[in-house]
Amino acid sequence: MKKSVAALLFVGLLSQPLVAAAPPYSSGAPIAYMKDLSSGAVLFDQGGETRMPPASMAKMMTVHVAFRMIQKGDLKLDQTFTVRPETWQQWHGPQAGSTMFLSPGEQVSVENLLHGIVTLSGNDACVVLAEGIAGTEQAFVALMNQEAKRLGLKNSHFGTSNGWPDEGVTYVTAADLASLAEATIEETPSLYKKFYATRAFTWGKTMGGADIEQGNRNPILGKVQGADGLKTGHTEEAGYGFTGSAEQEGRRLVMVVAGLTSANQRIAESVRFMDWGFRAWKAQPLFKKGQTVETAEVQLGSATKVALVAPQDMAVTLPRAASSQISVKVAYTGPIKAPIAKGQKIAQLIISTPDTPPQILPLVAGEDVSEAGIFWRLWNGLKSFFG
Secondary structure, three states: EEEEEEEEEEEEOOOOOOOOOOOOOOOOOOOEEEOOOOOOOEEEOOOOOOOOHHHHHHHHHHHHHHHHHHHHOOOOOOOEEEEOOHHHHHHHHHHOOOOOOOOOOOEEEHHHHHHHHOOOOOHHHHHHHHHHHHOOHHHHHHHHHHHHHOOOOOOOOOOOOOOOOOOOOOOOOOHHHHHHHHHHHHHOOHHHHHHHOOOOEEEEEEOOOOOEEEEEOOOOOOOOOOOEEEEEEEEEEOOEEEEEEEEOOOOEEEEEEEEEEEEEHHHHHHHHHHHHHOOOOOEEEEEEOOOOEEEEEEEEEEEEEEEOOOOOOEEEEEEEEEOEEEEEEEEEEOOOOOOOOOOOOEEEEEEEEEEEEEEEEEEEEEEOOOEOOHHHHHHHHHHHOOO
């Protein structure tokens, strides 16, 4: 059954709390989406579930797959791949879009290829990395779609490693791009920090022998405090888009804009949108990492209850201009069957306010609960019968 326990009720400073509408915002982008990762709250959603071509924002999935392989030890940063002449032929010159300026037969490390993808948006770097990892680009694309399924990206599908137009085979939604960004930030944090905030990268040489340095196209780097990712995209079909993230005072926001008409409009809208997310909203702390929020009933375990604890510092996101009444509930499907591993996600914290949609965060088991032996089951059964 679905168990729902009213755990806590927080009341604002006023005896009659203000019921404030969400802070108004008018986006110049046809598609705009923002999520506060510190609370799970969606702060703005304009076309967030609309399918669209991602252009180079698809490269976030290529990078995410590589990051996870590196973290698991299946891929190494100093591992090198060779640029196939056929790949170079397809992905060099003006017709190939953004490039890293790779050369045929060149040996390139995974680390440099990742810089070429993240900082330079190199279409050539994507394909070389994909072929090096999986043998062919299409075999790597299968890994991308497998990862999309694991992450629950139900409205996304990938047909290429670099987001090159493919007659609609590749599509995403802004909500799915935000979820992908969130997964990269939270699952591979050290690699995210190492690559995504790099301001410029040098690779290749001009005909005259000079080094080629290219800047990161991220429109909020250096313009929004705490900005450190992620990826721009542009094709004639998709327009100008951007998935970005920044962290200020413990709050991390992820934003997506798409369908803009120029690079300058993308810069202006991205900076304005992110500034609104930090200035118009505030975080109210609820629970510290490791704090017990509630307990859950256990079935067939060595204990009859298990602590539900916060896996990280938890907060609720509220309009900055007003106080609100906050109700907090714990929900889980239970009793929860043993065995249960410490840190396993087994419940949800559902935070409701009068003026925002529910904000849902995971709760985890505070300790291991092993499966009960026959005598322990009988003892627990007797206690339950008489108790």
